[in-house]
Amino acid sequence: MKLSKRVTGKPLYLFAEIDRAREEAVARGLDVVSMGIADPDLPPPDWLYALLQEEVRRPGNHRYPDYRGLPEFLDAVVEWMGERFEVGDLDAQTEVITLLGAKEGVAHMAWAMCDPGDMALIPEPAYPVYSANCQYAGADVHYLDLTQEGNFLPELGSVPEDVARRAKVFYINYPNNPTGACAPSAFFQELIAFAKKYEIAILADNAYSEVYFDENERPQSILEFPGAKDVCLEFHSFSKTFNMTGWRIGWAVGNAKLVKALLTIKSNVDSGQFNAIQHALARTMRHPERDAFLEKNRERIRERRDIVAAALDEMGIWHPDPKATYFFWCRLPEGHEDGIRFASELLLQEGFVVAPGAGYGPHGKDYFRLSLTTPEEDIRKGMAKLKRFMGK
Ligand SMILES: Cc1ncc(COP(=O)(O)O)c(C=O)c1O
Structure with a gap:
């Protein structure tokens, strides 16, 4: 069978690839924490x-x-x-x-x-x-x-x-x-x-x-x-x-x-x-509690943003302050030039999933992305893993 050029030799969607690497890290017995995909852990109303x-x-x-x-x-x-x-x-x-x-x-x-x-x-x-x-x-x-x-x-x-x-x-x-x-x-x-x-x-x-x-x-x-x-x-x-x-x-x-x-x-x-x-x-x-739900939700994400911003600043990892979204767009720490390698070594050594910036285009190659859709306790664990990985 011959497949179309659309799929031949093409990778799966970015996060399908990341999920596969994550499974490998779990199989190695690592306690895996993910700030990769933007998939909210908090419940709907x-x-x-x-x-x-x-x-x-x-x-x-x-x-x-x-x-x-x-x-x-x-x-x-x-x-x-x-x-x-x-x-x-x-x-x-x-x-x-x-x-x-x-x-x-x-x-x-x-x-x-x-x-x-x-x-x-x-x-x-x-x-x-x-x-x-x-x-x-x-x-x-x-x-x-x-x-x-x-x-x-x-x-x-x-x-x-x-x-x-x-x-x-x-x-x-x-x-x-x-x-x-x-x-x-x-x-x-x-x-x-x-x-x-x-x-x-x-x-x-x-x-x-x-x-x-x-x-x-x-x-x-x-x-x-x-x-x-x-x-x-x-x-x-x-x-x-x-x-x-x-x-x-x-x-x-x-x-x-x-x-x-x-x-x-x-x-x-x-x-x-x-x-x-x-x-x-x-x-x-049209629900009467709609706005209260949305504001409470944002409050949680703000708290997480503050935890991550403080940890990244302490590690000296450059990032713009996000105005909205769940995302921290972080520049690779000094000594790391290949974002894909950085993300896979971080995952396989420490069990911390981040999204490599190159997945978003060539200008992302010097970056990795963190998503705030992870419970606070895991965010703290993830930040500690990153710190250890950087030898700090
Ligand atoms: C920019 C952007 N648009 C759309 C989506 C997907 O939205 P939906 O779940 O409604 O398909 C995402 C999900 O990560 C996104 O980042």
Whole structure:
């Protein structure tokens, strides 16, 4: 049998590889602690279990869902966008679509937009799903470097004219995985003008909008800015907001033509999300204890951030202070030049899992990423393992 070029000789998804190495460390008898994948250890809201149980028992919920999404769910999304982001004027029927998680949405959007020979603009380091799917669809990828000096924002002026003219999509992700950076209003405005000039779709991944540290610096939606809806589709997720990565639900919102393009692909690939889950989440988005849950959740992540920041500073490991997300983007300590080797030796010697920066693109090669989705006790253990590994 001959497999496609898409898969031949290609690695599994980054974390599938890390999971394999982790199993090897466990088999060696190490007490393994992970700050690798961003998979929240904290539970979803209590009330959500009861809502799901109720909805699972409703007979009507067991049939194929509507491809675009359940009307109650789409309406709840429109309310949420208005309340949380002050994005008004959304049409639940044409400008919103339910996703099986933001990952599925950003991946299928590449297929909806790109033909072989098209160009995709992707900042780097980045969540690897954007470039993988643009390349599956046959597009060329032009990477824009995210650097500390550039506040981890892509420099739009660096895109050559011919590349901009060929481009079909521009992926962005703020709050950013893996750097923890947020984007200021001026960047969103500049990007919208750029996308309009070159007729490019902005695909804005906002999966971490609710994992922020400072109430006065809440992450924004690009749809808050004038003209965004002409060129933009934004992706949201319940995974991190309500600690429910396994449930697989999110939404995309924005330009109606882009929503329809995504629906065309999705309706030929999947058959929507379970209605019971959509009902339970619609009720969760309107739940009276919603804000209290979200704030308590953030409080825990803030405590963890403080533990990690203090430990890294003590070890002299450079990192930007994350404004949002779970992530510490750490420069490799002196004496270590190969990030993949650093991560695998740290795992096999000490049993501490970190994500090697190279998994997010060439600019990540001098970094490793820590995720705050680990209990405090394990975070402390992990920091002690790192310290020992560095010989400090
Ligand atoms: C930037 C980014 N987008 C999307 C996702 C996946 O979100 P979901 O679980 O909704 O598919 C992740 C998960 O790590 C992510 O880091």
